[in-house]
Amino acid sequence: MLQIDQREALARYEEERAEERRRRQERERELWERITAAAPFALTVRTDARSVLDDPLRHAAAAIDLLTGGRRQHPAGRALCEGITHTHLMPLSEPVDAHATCHRCVHAAAVARPADGPEPPTKKERRELERVEAGAVFTVEHTEGPEIRDTSEQSRSPGGDQGRKVTAVMNRLHARGWVTPDAEATDSLRGGHGRRWNLTSLGAAALALPAVPRWVEATPSAPPQREVPTPR
Ligand SMILES: [Zn+2]
Numbered sequence: 001m002l003q004i005d006q007r008e009a010l011a012r013y014e015e016e017r018a019e020e021r022r023r024r025q026e027r028e029r030e031l032w033e034r035i036t037a038a039a040p041f042a043l044t045v046r047t048d049a050r051s052v053l054d055d056p057l058r059h060a061a062a063a064i065d066l067l068t069g070g071r072r073q074h075p076a077g078r079a080l081c082e083g084i085t086h087t088h089l090m091p092l093s094e095p096v097d098a099h100a101t102c103h104r105c106v107h108a109a110a111v112a113r114p115a116d117g118p119e120p121p122t123k124k125e126r127r128e129l130e131r132v133e134a135g136a137v138f139t140v141e142h143t144e145g146p147e148i149r150d151t152s153e154q155s156r157s158p159g160g161d162q163g164r165k166v167t168a169v170m171n172r173l174h175a176r177g178w179v180t181p182d183a184e185a186t187d188s189l190r191g192g193h194g195r196r197w198n199l200t201s202l203g204a205a206a207l208a209l210p211a212v213p214r215w216v217e218a219t220p221s222a223p224p225q226r227e228v229p230t231p232r
Helices: 002-038 103-111 123-133 167-175 201-208
Strands: 043-047 058-062 066-068 072-074 137-142 145-150 179-187 193-199
Touching (some): 002 103, 058 103, 123 137, 123 167, 123 193, 123 201, 145 167, 193 201
Antiparallel strands (some): 043 058, 066 072, 137 193
């Protein structure tokens, strides 16, 4: 009877493996749908046209040039996982009706921006822009000269009761044309007096750019786990 038991065990093992694979594919598909829905550009899914595999890796490509990170370029019509420095370019198939499975392509799709579009604010810049939008940032006069303070928050540094000091970051945002101070002083949230900072139209547009990465909840499943045969 031992042989039958073994066969049953093997069958159950195979079933569980298949079930796990189905669940993983379902998670990947959901993530891909969320990314493509949020991306401000269209994406197609294509395979390596030279592949002879039954189920080749599926890459993502855009019809416009994209950038990720600082200045990493992703030329139009190429797999997103291929940098501009690749010399042997992958010939891509016609679009296929399925989600992308190349993890590097999926990641790039979630964080890329159009190359000719504005650079979105970083997480920290976004937070400061929101404080400006809320009317909390003022230039206040100090014994050592004017300082820019976020009056919605107190800090423990000297003069911290007037708010958190944001002079450096506000000057950077000003240099990018995103914020500008009032010419006249008004009352600040903390009862002090100062020139209020405001978003420019560029700043409002920057704040409206979708934050990256563009997915909620589902983070991409851990980098592809190679299927290692169970040692016996
Ligand atoms: Zn790829």
